[in-house]
Amino acid sequence: MRLALVGAGNVADRYAAAIGAEPDLELAGATDLDGARAQALVVEHGGRAYADLDAVLADDGVDTVVNLTVPQAHFEVAAAALAAGKHVHSEKPLALAYEDARRLLELAGEHGVRLSSAPTTLLGEAPQTLWKHVRDGAVGTVRAAYAEANWDRIERWHPDPRSLYAVGPTVDVGVYPLTILTAMFGPVRLVRAYATTLEPERALLDGTAFTPAAPDFIVAVLEHESGVVIRLTASFYVGRGKQSGIEVHGDEGSLHLRDWMQADSPLELQRRGGEYAEIPPLREPFKGTDWGRALVDLARAIDEGRPHRAAGEHAAHVVEILNAVESSASDGGATAVTSAFTAPEPMDWAR
Numbered sequence: 001m002r003l004a005l006v007g008a009g010n011v012a013d014r015y016a017a018a019i020g021a022e023p024d025l026e027l028a029g030a031t032d033l034d035g036a037r038a039q040a041l042v043v044e045h046g047g048r049a050y051a052d053l054d055a056v057l058a059d060d061g062v063d064t065v066v067n068l069t070v071p072q073a074h075f076e077v078a079a080a081a082l083a084a085g086k087h088v089h090s091e092k093p094l095a096l097a098y099e100d101a102r103r104l105l106e107l108a109g110e111h112g113v114r115l116s117s118a119p120t121t122l123l124g125e126a127p128q129t130l131w132k133h134v135r136d137g138a139v140g141t142v143r144a145a146y147a148e149a150n151w152d153r154i155e156r157w158h159p160d161p162r163s164l165y166a167v168g169p170t171v172d173v174g175v176y177p178l179t180i181l182t183a184m185f186g187p188v189r190l191v192r193a194y195a196t197t198l199e200p201e202r203a204l205l206d207g208t209a210f211t212p213a214a215p216d217f218i219v220a221v222l223e224h225e226s227g228v229v230i231r232l233t234a235s236f237y238v239g240r241g242k243q244s245g246i247e248v249h250g251d252e253g254s255l256h257l258r259d260w261m262q263a264d265s266p267l268e269l270q271r272r273g274g275e276y277a278e279i280p281p282l283r284e285p286f287k288g289t290d291w292g293r294a295l296v297d298l299a300r301a302i303d304e305g306r307p308h309r310a311a312g313e314h315a316a317h318v319v320e321i322l323n324a325v326e327s328s329a330s331d332g333g334a335t336a337v338t339s340a341f342t343a344p345e346p347m348d349w350a351r
C-alpha cells in the first residue's frame, strides 16, 4: 500500500518511520500547509513533498491518505480524500462532530474505499491480552471500569498544542481508553459528565501566553448497553499519578492495564480478595506504540477482502460519545448515545 501523509507536524515522524519499517507499506510522500515541514519529512524518510492536498489526490500512485492534520481539519481533509477515491486512515478524533463522522462513513461507502481511524492502541499486545482475559472470564462478569487519561500540561513538550487545548483532553486522550473499552464492552448508551478549567493561564515553550479554549479537566460516567458502567477522567492538568490506565472490575476480580498507550504496558490480575500480580502478554510485545500496526492491518484487510480492525464506524461511535460528554458537561443533564458499530476482531494471535 502506498501512503501519503497529510499534515507533517509533531506526530508525522513516528508514522513515517513506522511506514518505512513495514515491508507491506511504502511512503509516497507528504504535504502540509507549511511546505517546509513536508519537505523536511521527505528528506528524512523518502517520498516526495506534494504542493498541497489536491496534488496528493491527483497522484494515482497514492492508495491511502494518512490524515495527520490538526483535529479541526480532520473532516475536510478526509472528506476530500474519500471523494477522490483514496482510502483514509485518520488520526483521532475521526471528526469533531458526530454528523461529520457519519458523512465520512457515507463517503467511504459511496466511493468504495476504506475509512480507518486512530486510536489504534487496542491492537497492541497489552490491551489485546487484557481483552482476552476479559473474554475468557478471568474476572467473571464485568460490571465497572475506571479509565484515566491524565496527560499533564502538554505545552511542556509540544511545540504548539493550542489546537489540542481547543478540543480538550477527552477528545485528545480520553479517546484512547474509550476506544479500547467500547471494543471490549460494546456501545455506550448514556453519558453524564462534569468539566471545568483548573489552570486557565498557560504558556507555550517560547513564553507566549494562552488560555485553554476547552475545559482542561473532565470526569464522565458512561453506561454501556451491556450494563457495564465506566468512570473516565481526562485532564491536561493532572499528570500520570498513582491512578493510571484502565481498571476492569468483575465479580471474581480485577485487571489493571497500567498504560493504554503502550503495547508493552504491564498488566496485572487480582483475584477477588487477593493481591494484584503481573500477568504476561500473549506474545513478545512491541516496545512502545506501534504507529504502523493499523496501517498494515488495513493493507492486509483490503487484500484479503475482510473488515479492517480500526474501523471508521467504531471511531464514529466514539465521536458521538465525545460529543455527548461535551453536551452533558455543559447542560448538566444525561445525554443519550444512539449509534452502533461492529466490534473489531481480536488480533489473530490473541483469539
Ligand SMILES: NC(=O)c1ccc[n+]([C@@H]2O[C@H](COP(=O)([O-])OP(=O)(O)OC[C@H]3O[C@@H](n4cnc5c(N)ncnc54)[C@H](O)[C@@H]3O)[C@@H](O)[C@H]2O)c1
Binding pocket: 006, 007, 008, 009, 010, 011, 012, 031, 032, 033, 034, 037, 053, 068, 069, 070, 071, 073, 077, 091, 092, 093, 160, 163, 172
Ligand atoms: N503529537 C502527538 O504526540 C500525537 C500523538 C498521537 C496522535 N496525535 C494526533 O495527530 C494529529 C496531529 O497532531 P500533531 O501533534 O502532529 O499536530 P501538529 O500541530 O504538530 O501538526 C499538524 C500539522 O498539520 C498541518 N495542517 C493543518 N491543517 C492542514 C491541512 N488542511 N492540510 C495540510 N496540513 C494541515 C499543520 O500545518 C501542522 O504541521 C492530531 O489529530 C493529534 O490528535 C498526535
